[in-house]
Amino acid sequence: MEDYSVLKEKNIMVLAGGWSAEREISLKSGLAVSKALEELHFNYNFKDLHSKIEVENLSSDIDLVFIALHGRGGEDGYIQRILEDKGIMYTGSNPESCEIAMDKSETKKIWRDLLLPTPDFVEIKKAGTPEMKLTPFLSEEKDITALDQSFVVKPSREGSSYGISIVKPGKGSLEDSMREAIKFDETLIVEAFVPGRELTVSILGQKVLHPIHIKPSGSFYDFKSKYESNTTEYLKAKLSRNKLQEIKEIAWHAFSSLGCEGWGRVDFIQDEKDNFQLIEVNTIPGLTETSLFPKAASFEGISFKDVIAKILFLACKDH
Structure with a gap:
């Protein structure tokens, strides 16, 4: 068990909102993180970002930032570069890795060069x-x-x-x-288009969590299925021991090949021949009540509070 007492001494800032198409989801993630920090009795502030000027004016008195910004501004390396310039520790991957992972085309080119399976x-x-x-x-x-x-x-x-x-x-x-x-x-x-079942593998530190099988009510896991549907099912994926080992190894290789670290999520399709096909990496997955990352952690017996504390702890080690 990690000793999170060092985090109680940190002045933590939760950054959420932003200016991307995912603003509303980011706010929900940020509020969920803030609630966990409250329960952990950590010293934190929540900031709803609206513009780049606010980012550039962030105080250097902040010790550690929990980045809950999804999409542009959060997952493309922008906020990470600003925080590094200010000497502020932050959660998740470095700027270069975020920039690559945000670009699906560049990500897939790297995977193809490494002979990793992708459509x-x-x-x-x-x-x-x-x-x-x-x-x-x-x-x-x-x-x-x-x-x-x-x-x-x-x-x-x-x-x-x-x-x-x-x-x-x-x-x-x-x-x-x-x-x-x-x-x-x-x-x-x-x-x-690869017919098959949608699987996602979450990564927390060095731990690759058990895959989740996503069963959307529609033809694929779109925005509505993710955030507005009550009929999408999230199941602990049933896989043979060999297939479980295989998908975990591919997920780790796909994640680390982009230079990602800390935490993230790797999305797959398992095709009709039982082969795994890589779709994308999310460097800042959603942390709402319906989000996949907390669900994967819960299957491993890891509470939401412990997920948040672990992500912050990793940030102190990695940065």
Whole structure:
């Protein structure tokens, strides 16, 4: 058991809100973290950020920041760089790792180079402009017809499934899906749709937690399923001993290959042949009542309070 007494001496700031599309979710995460800190009797303040000026004006008297900012400003390395410049310790991964993990396209390129399993994809830069550039990253012939059956269109740098849509033969159009995704980023991914079950693996320090099986009521785990649905099921994934070991090893390799540390979550699809396909890494997963990270911890007998204390403790060690 860790000795968290050192944290009682720290002046902790919880940063939440922000200016990304995930602002409202961030506020919920930040308030949940604050409640845990209250119960732990730690010295903390909560700040609802609205602009970059507020970040740049943060007091250097703060010892430690719990970053509860999701999406741009929180998971793209911006806030981490500011805090490092000010000499303030913070939770989670370093700026460079956050920036890479936020960019799904760059993340997948690294995984492909390391021969980690991830669906084929086409990267579209400057989408919707005359300078649009399309680059296939396919396992066989370099031809986008490999994605002709069904595919997923997503903005490269956005979270909480914003701007993501599935296009199937005769259902929806690539143009409409791109138009929706462009609202969030000019770099898009058109990814091969992999039928299967959605799994997610949370990482806390050196511990890889038991995977969760997500059973959304819709076709995939979109924003509505994540935060508004009462019918999405979160189950302790049933896997053989060998498959459990395999997914944990892939998750750790995928996480550490980006330079991530502290805590995070790795999302997968287990395809119809029982193979695991990497989808993305979340460097600051949600911490709301319905969030996956606290659920994974609870399956291991780790309380929400202990999760928060452990994340802060790791920040003191890592930074």
